[in-house]
Amino acid sequence: GAVVSQHPSWVICKSGTSVKIECRSLDFQATTMFWYRQFPKQSLMLMATSNEGSKATYEQGVEKDKFLINHASLTLSTLTVTSAHPEDSSFYICSARDLRTSGVETQYFGPGTRLLVL
């Protein structure tokens, strides 16, 4: 089946540092990727929709200048948490829609990245 990878799987950083997370679709092309955040015992919250070759669409309440998204190719989207603070500590998950199965309502999720900001 389709595979989505994320790197790094976990990161610990000091407050004020910027952290970049990569999301790759390994065996399919994805014009659209999604970035979610999940706090403990909470649901996945969509942060932004990443479209290849264009600007990301951010959900209400998500600061686009803090969470920079770049979708430079059909297989790679990156999320950069700029000047991270402890409240940004969370589980960040990306997902991708397979172009070939655009008629099938399935998103493939990456394994997630755990971010801990000290």
Added chain:
Amino acid sequence: RKEVEQDPGPFNVPEGATVAFNCTYSNSASQSFFWYRQDCRKEPKLLMSVYSSGNEDGRFTAQLNRASQYISLLIRDSKLSDSATYLCVVKVPRNDKIIFGKGTRLHILP
């Protein structure tokens, strides 16, 4: 009213029992419905889609009630490995957005 609501549980169920979860959604124009499973500290994984006529996959049965705007998941002959959080997922017409419920935690007891 939240877009997707689930009973957070936890449901503590003995092995071999049958357990059912419900999920309600607020947008009557919602188009697609899914159940995902999420293990602790892992990403969600698609368990099954939910079709209007209801569908079954082994021990799992999903039902959709559009009139009452809820979907259900029934697990028969529960196994220890069924312990997880089950997420109700609804696709809304607005921007083809997918909305996740908070999930229902299930603990299967030996």
